Amino acid sequence: MAFLNTVLEPPSYGWTDENGDLSKPSNGKIVKEFFLRLNVFKDKKNWLSFLSWFLVLALVPFLALFIFKYFSITGLIVAFVYSMIIMGTHGTIWHHRYCTHGAYTFSNKFWRFFTQNLTLKIIPEEIYAVSHHVHHALSDQPGDPYNAQGGFMYCFLADVNHQPIARNMGEACYKKCVNLMKHVGVTPNTYKQYQKWGTIANPYRTVVGIILNWGFWFAAFYLMGGMPLACAVFGSAGIWAVGVRTFNYEGHGKGEDKRREGIDHNREDMSINQLWPGYVAGEWHNNHHLFPKSARSGFKPHQLDLAWCYIKLLSMIGAVSSYRDSKKQFLLEYCTVKPVVGPIAEYPQTAKAALLVTES
Template structure:
């Protein structure tokens, strides 16, 4: 088995059947696996999965106060804009194009830190980055941690069941896995610490950075609009958490072949270019699978890419030192110049 094959913790039901097809566990097995993965009393290595649950639970009071004490249509609009546009675009820029694919480079650690904490933090970089490398290597095949063919619940619970780093990496493989995160500036475990905690990321760093992020943003939102605005925008974080976990199911066409000629050019996987994620967050997903290392994914004239606009503006202001843009390569290879005109 290669490095990528053993990078993630294999679920109890396995990735594939004896015949090599995708193992599709029942809802009961998926929930049982998730319950096992968040059981801190079973193993302290479950801390990173439990943290996700705790963050969700800690956000619920904000939602309650927003709905029953501070609700207004203005706050609702602010919540939706913050969740769908601001957090969505930030997720594409930070987690997807920078942390995972290194499609651009920050000028210094300060600008990188600001981008990292530009919104309410709800997801450890480790959970997203490592599993996403596996996703690209095994898209829509057994071993893809959020394989859309497994169904919506398979994707929604992937954070607990399929995206965790394996606890049995060798020291060499631990070093390779850590290299996937070195450029992000997150606090990483040494190999002995990894063996103790079962994660690449330091628990102390993750907990402290998340706590300070929440305190900082609640203070900012409160100063801007009081408890009502703060509760509304923290409620938006709940919506984003749900949408980002469901995205690969919709972004890979519910596990079906739904490519459209002239729109979806990559036929090596099930990814599709969707209008809402594309316009709202720059997530033109089929284009991204064609050129995962590109800082721009909106290649056609109608494909507005807010994430790319953000990266380009940071470049023009000096916050970003360099970037990789594959638009020209895409147009030359997949889209005739005459059609573009």
């Protein structure tokens, strides 16, 4: 925990105020911090945050071309499916359940590479994975990089303001940080390179990887449907890249306690289960906070989990060698009627019938 308390670069306004409570800067301060930490001319260690938002801006022309030149109902459907379902589910499969939590393991490097590049590469693994460990350790507490109690902008711009790793780690701490990413396949900087660039990822390898990823997918979609299809897909990916930055604000009740009895069983933080991210991305968030290392978070019959479907399919064909599935434990702990203490005769007939049910 001490390591996770210091692994991220704190914002200029700090994690806490003078009373030790969550620091809640104004939107103006948050935006000012955002642009300061994007400035690669002032500090080249800002390169990864800059790259992340540069990629979003690079997708805007594709979106404009789709809307104003190539728009069609078919293209709109493709854009919706790709951004909301394919990109969303892939984010859960790759960034969330594998890169951060190691909820499953691949049989070999090919299947890891295949899964990593199933969609356009937009969010660097380092920005997501390291900070997400902190999010779980300090969920809804000061230091949580996307604490919903800080407000919408606090969460929306967190990838720049709160999620980059600390830049002044000693060599031992840096090795611990690299260890969080060792299974992901990102070749880490040496400690000397880290001191120069301020990141685990190397800028040259990262940029080359993105160029190859984007080049492959543009060629593939162009061959399948020409510029209309390529623009629909690339433009919609930009919409997803912006929209995903709003998720943790929504997924933690917008800073309020919106947990519901019988639906949101985890009471350690403000995470909630939501139908939309659940169905389109397999992100049943309260369930996930209960069992973060589970490769499945859709535990109940109505909780479709497309990310789990992909992981299970890969397991069936031998591409995934092992996984954790906490469904049985969830049902046992939260959906099983507990034994009644005392004579059964003391309870009304309806209660007796209820006691015969073992699972909801």
